[in-house]
Amino acid sequence: MNILIVDDEPSIIRTLDPILRAAGHSICEAQTAKSALSTFALHAIDLVLLDLGLPDADGSELIGSFKGGRASVIVISARHLEADKVLALDSGADDYLDKPFGMAELMARIRVVERRRAQSDTGGARVLCSDNLEIDFARRSVKIMGDDVHLSPKEYALLEVLARSSGQVVTQRRLMIAGWNDPTADTQYLRSYVSMLRDKLEIDASSPQLILTESGVGYRLSEELVPIT
Amino acid sequence: MTRHFKSYAWDLGVFVTASFATYFAQMIDRPITAVLIYLSGVILIAVHSGLTNALIAAVAASLVYNFFLSQPEFEFGVTSLDEAVPLLAFNATALLTGVLVGKLKDTAIRERRANADASFLLTVSDRLQSALTVSDVEGMVRGLLPTQGVRSVKIFLARGDYYLRPSTGEIKSDRLDPLLEDLGTERNDRSVVLELSGARGALGIAKFAFTDDLDARPKLPDLQSITALLALAIERCLLLEQLAEKQILSRSEALKDSLLSSISHDLRTPITVIEAAAGALISEEISLADNERRNLLRTMIEQCRRLDRYTSELLDVGRIQAGIDRSTMQPVDLNDVVNLAIRQLQQFEPELTIERKVDRSPANVLGSAALLEQALFNVLHNAAKYCSGKPVELAMTKGPSSVSLAVSDRGPGIGTSEQSQVFERFYKSERSKQEGTGLGLFIAKGFTEACGGSILLESPIDGGIGTRVTLEFPLVEPTTSEVSMASA
Helix, strand or coil, rough: CCCECCCCCCCHHHHHHHHHEEEEEEEEEEECCCHHHHHHCCCCCCCCECECCCCCCEEHHHHHHHHHHEEEEEECCCCCCCHHHHHHCCCCEEEECCCCHHHHHHHHHHHHHHHHHHHCCHCCCCEEECEEEEEECCCEEEEEEEEECCCHHHHHHHHHHHHHHHCEEEEEEHHHHHCCCCCCCCCHHHHHHHHHHHHHHHCCCCCCCCCCCCCCCEEEEECCEEEEE | CCCHHHHHHHHHHHHHHHHHHHHHHHCCCCCCHHHHHHHHHEEEEHHHHCCCHHHHHHHHHHHHHHHCCCCCCCCCCCHHHHHHHHHHHHHHEEEHHHHHHHHHHHHHHHHHHHHHHHHHHHHHHHHHHHCCHHHHHHHHHHCCCHHHHHHEEEEEECCEEEEECCCCEEEECCCCCHHHHHCCCHHHEEEEEEEEECCEEEEEEEEEECCCCCCCCHHHHHHHHHHHHHHHHHHHHHHHHHHHHHHHHHHHHHHHHHHHHHHHHHHHHHHHHHHHHHHHCHHHHCCCHHHHHHHHHHHHHHHHHHHHHHHHHHHHHHHHHHHHCCCEEEEEHHHHHHHHHHHHHHHHHCCCCEEEEEECCCCEEEEEEEHHHHHHHHHHHHHHHHCCCCCCEEEEEECCCEEEEEEEEECCCCCCCHHCCCCCCCCCCCCCCEEEEEEEEHHHHHHHHHHHEEEEEECCCCCEEEEEEEEEEEECCHHHHHHHHHHC
């Protein structure tokens, strides 16, 4: 993939550059919002690793332009502020990562983006599955380790949104719209439905492995689902 | 009291004089003159003392005239109709003129008093305008009130279930205390307590103690006006204080914000780099060339040093905030400080040229060598960041009682609007693409001031470019032990 690293810290770019090249990507870099936009216009960028704290702009203001250019965006935040992350994700960012991050974590997130882009459009897929989970969207059926699970319409709606972005964080707002058609609905409803989903899907609902909470931001389906053709 | 006595004496004198003059006029058979003299006396008294005294004078004159002067003498009543007519006319005229003139006089007196009251309230209001804190208010009016028969005024503000006197900080835990404090003493009836009420309800009370002059006592409406002015001033001051508090709060919020972004950026960046580099080195799926592995390891060491630097900067800021003890400071030769700071800088900036203009004669200042070195290093390091690769000049100048170290660079300079901010914690120039914490000059200032010095920034210094930061310290004589050590 062509990856654009946007970070005002030269040392971060200096470190990530050789590592990502070694992993087979080609790298462009920018230290300011201005140079990020001009570099983006010049090269066919697939993924932007975007630091939010840029000297000349808030990084989340750039997300719209990157998404408009069909690039994926992983936000990298040093401030760890939930509001910043939610804003970035609601502006269209695909995922986020807190600084400092493990290299394995970053590589995994990049792989999810890479695969998602290769499939180009899981929105049209009829069946998505992983080792444990299988969702047939045409029949609206869910199987966990081969066994049918009965879900209420709301539970199914929430799972579908999580599944279509599997491996990536989904904001509360997106889940609220999917379940209640209202982004301002009480988050308590969302929490209760997620807990019911966990009861039905997790091996041990008290320590969830499948549906992870991203506190203050949303939820993430940890298993990456791939379409069956 | 005495003023009133004098006034009565004057009226009595006029009356007696008029009575004798009337008597003499009567003696020489000038009855009309006699009556006119008496009338003039009554008018004079009316003009002087107002309605009440005029009426008393008119009745007295009528009685005296009737008793002593008109026939029959030494008894009341009249002998003939001829006698009765002048007496009636005299009585009526005396009463009428007395009443008219007296009323006029009363109105004039009332107006003068009202004018005096108004101008007094204006003075009070003017004076109160200049009060900035609640504790000022009481003192502002203290000097004015004695002219109004008030010995003292105490202001108590209601604070929950107790009263606070802001001017002294005195606290009355029982709300009745200010009311009862003079009870049982002779002063008890010589004070009035009024409530101070502001736009948002009761503020507290004002207690006025009167002077011993009973006649000079102010009227209640006057005191109420003064109390209203006091309440207004107190409320204004309270609002000012609240505003100031809010500003302090928002300033500390801004500081917290800059602390948060500084820590998240300056602490997490090196950790991120170290973790990413280490993660790549340990990963089996990433195969790096040998020189790249070495580069990553070098970067890790660099970032460890950066973390260490940042940690010591935060500790330095903590020392400055906690206050640096000056009692352990000793004479330090700035020449040594200059050498140490330059050696330290060369480790970070080996390429930088430093032009020294130092005469190397001893320049002792009272301080701590470590603090002075750090202050000078930070200033030099800052100059190195912004010098655009041109040499940095360090000049030491000795005056009769002080010595200055001036660090000048030939970089682009600092805008006037930024100059006041460069010494603030976490301030980073917008134009700066350099890594840095925004603490260097803050620490330089804190350490310089802790050593009794001052720091000054000028920009531009030459041809529209460059920045000069000057540290100035008072010179001291070295202690004898050091002199002997130096000579030994």
